[in-house]
Amino acid sequence: MFWSKKHFEFKDIPDLSGKTAIITGANTGVSSNTTPQNKNLTLYLCNWIDWPGMRYRNGEERVPHSSLFPCSIMACRTESKAQVVIEEIQKETGNSQLEFVALDLMSLASVKSFVETIKEKHAKIDILMNNAGVMMCPYGLSSDGIETQFATNHVAHFYLTTQLIPLLQKAPTSRVVTVSSMGHRGVLSNMDLENISNPKTYGRFGHYAKSKAANILFTRELDKRLQEKGIQNIYANSNHPGVVRSDLTRHLMGSFLTSVYDTLMTITTEDGSLTQLYLATSPEVETAKVKGQYYVPFGEAGCVSSVASSDANAKELWDFTETLLKEKVPGRPQRFSTYQEHLQCPNCFSVGTLKAQLLEKELIIEQQQQEISALKASLTTSPIPAVSPGLAASKHSPNGDWANQSRVQQLHSTLATAPTSRALKKQQAAARHFTAPS
Ligand SMILES: NC(=O)c1ccc[n+]([C@@H]2O[C@H](COP(=O)([O-])OP(=O)(O)OC[C@H]3O[C@@H](n4cnc5c(N)ncnc54)[C@H](OP(=O)(O)O)[C@@H]3O)[C@@H](O)[C@H]2O)c1
Structure with a gap:
């Protein structure tokens, strides 16, 4: 040496x-x-x-x-x-x-x-x-x-x-x-x-x-x-x-x-x-x-x-x-009073990935909620016949209203993929469970 x-x-x-x-x-x-x-x-x-x-x-x-x-x-x-x-x-x-x-x-x-x-x-x-x-x-x-x-x-x-x-x-x-x-x-x-x-x-x-x-x-x-x-x-x-x-x-x-x-x-x-x-x-x-x-x-x-x-x-x-x-560490575990507080904590290294995933999911949910609202609004301005999703997805509609069929199809698929608010609450509770250095 x-x-x-x-x-x-x-x-x-x-x-x-x-x-x-x-x-x-x-x-x-x-x-x-x-x-x-x-x-x-x-x-x-x-x-x-x-x-x-x-x-x-x-x-x-x-x-x-x-x-x-x-x-x-x-x-x-x-x-x-x-x-x-x-x-x-x-x-x-x-x-x-x-x-x-x-x-x-x-x-x-x-x-x-x-x-x-x-x-x-x-x-x-x-x-x-x-x-x-x-x-x-x-x-x-x-x-x-x-x-x-x-x-x-x-x-x-x-x-x-x-x-x-x-x-x-x-x-x-x-x-x-x-x-x-x-x-x-x-x-x-x-x-x-x-x-x-x-x-x-x-x-x-x-x-x-x-x-x-x-x-x-x-x-x-x-x-x-x-x-x-x-x-x-x-x-x-x-x-x-x-x-x-x-x-x-x-x-x-x-x-x-x-x-x-x-x-x-x-x-x-x-x-x-x-x-x-x-x-x-x-x-x-x-x-x-x-x-x-x-x-x-x-x-x-x-x-x-x-x-x-x-x-x-x-x-x-x-x-x-x-x-x-x-x-x-004395005073631990520290719990955050809100989920936002947890997200903002600069020392939360352990939850880095979880935070990123949750933020991503929240953005998707927000986007989906906007889509649902827009679809609901368009449905109320132009009412459609009650059809099952399967039928709506079919090309043979009973009344040939293609615009409404596609809106119904879109609404059903959006609702199917959007997490329920209960699932979201569960994820947020899981995030809150993590602690960060005080
Ligand atoms: N010397 C080598 O050949 C060698 C080789 C490889 C790596 N290293 C690394 O180099 C670093 C420095 O080592 P060194 O060779 O300079 O050893 P050193 O002369 O024994 O110095 C160690 C220092 O650490 C302090 N210390 C020990 N326990 C402490 C504690 N609980 N809280 C606060 N301070 C504490 C000591 O303070 P006190 O005076 O109060 O005890 C001392 O100032 C170490 O991390 C060692 O592992 C050294």
């Missing part, structure tokens, strides 16, 4: 002024020996790389341009850790547009309140980087009773992203980058979602792999659903950052083995942040219409396992996660 050619470098980060970026897990270990990847993500998003005296590889001096900073929201669970990073960045760069907003991905109530805070303070979001993650931790459950790795890495980010769609839609173009891993290849047969929180089937690596396959499947399905809804301005992609020297291996091995592994196998945290920075900032993503894709170091399209490239798996995961959220 460390020998891969760099398709994207820090100098390629464009002007991000006026943009707002959310980075989950944007803190790790500032005071530790390792250079934390997440610190770099935030710093580079802030163009911290351009501090005075720094030089590009070609020797050219980097010029500081603090006016190019985006507003960065550090979505972290521990304020004290985030504040250290914020202060450090401010000291280095003078960037005052850094904000800590509490987010604990182990709690859906926390995600909900995070989203509410963001919606109160910000009119739009340009970049959402779903970066936080845990790896190979001992079995545990989130406060919602979902297995820790699946809850943190997938479910909470799914909820966060779908809730932020309205704000992502408000930016001229926006990016969602979900950090997956090549570890997703560890899922060999199926995701076994029904047993995802079952301690008897728990495997540290197996569940990490499932959560990372879920990141890719979620991204693909999100993009598909955005396209179906005609939402074109959101570029959602996933990536593998590389095998990076970070705190992620904390549950993996002892400190000695970790340092040997880090020295021999890993890339620097700076390099590890390049691929998500490419997907989050490079203009190329838009010119090449990179959507629903999986990228690897350093900003190259990557290959996805067969499990993570299956459309059926993507749909199954989406439906499963939505059902889980309906069950777990």
